Amino acid sequence: MAGRWMEFGKYGAAGIPGWLAIARGLDDLVTGPVSPVTSKRGLAARVRYLTRSAAGYEAMARAGITAKPRTIKNWIKTGKATPANREMVDAAYWTLRRHNVVTDLKRRLNNNGAGTRVEIYPVDQSGVQESRRRDISHRAINVRGAWDDMVDAWDKGPNDPSAAEMLDVIWDEVITDLGSDYDAYSYVTHIGFAA
Structure with missing residues (x-):
């Protein structure tokens, strides 16, 4: 994980690791029965x-x-x-x-090489003292070339530690495209994308 958030939340910032937001976004793309298993x-x-x-x-x-x-x-x-x-x-x-759904997700997210637009919502700093807040804003990037690896790691499931580690490494590689302030997006409030 990138470096500036070594003690994330110490001053009141709220969010989740970017890799976890990506995994949750992929989860949201998988549909199934609406009726609960209890019915x-x-x-x-x-x-x-x-x-x-x-x-x-x-x-x-x-x-x-x-x-x-x-x-x-x-x-x-x-x-x-x-x-x-x-x-x-x-x-x-x-x-x-x-x-x-892995094969279909890869096809949709890669979009014939064009990739998928990802919107990154930064950490919530409403609980952070004004003097300690960082100037980070909503960002949008087009992710290309990383979806196959992200979907493969996600497919291993939420209980596989290697999947979390792999998603974290891939997320760090993706956010480096944001420039010098990339590690401000290691933790986020939400990541949105659709396929």
């Missing part, structure tokens, strides 16, 4: 998606689901599963869904 419709949609492929069954196994096929079919029909199984179904669904 019959939401559970059935997730289980149907998972049971359409060998990768879905593998995702369920990795999530810890050990139910027999008959029981899994019954979840679709009745919408009844234990809270623990619902949680594991939801985790397996989103893991598989993330993985299945």
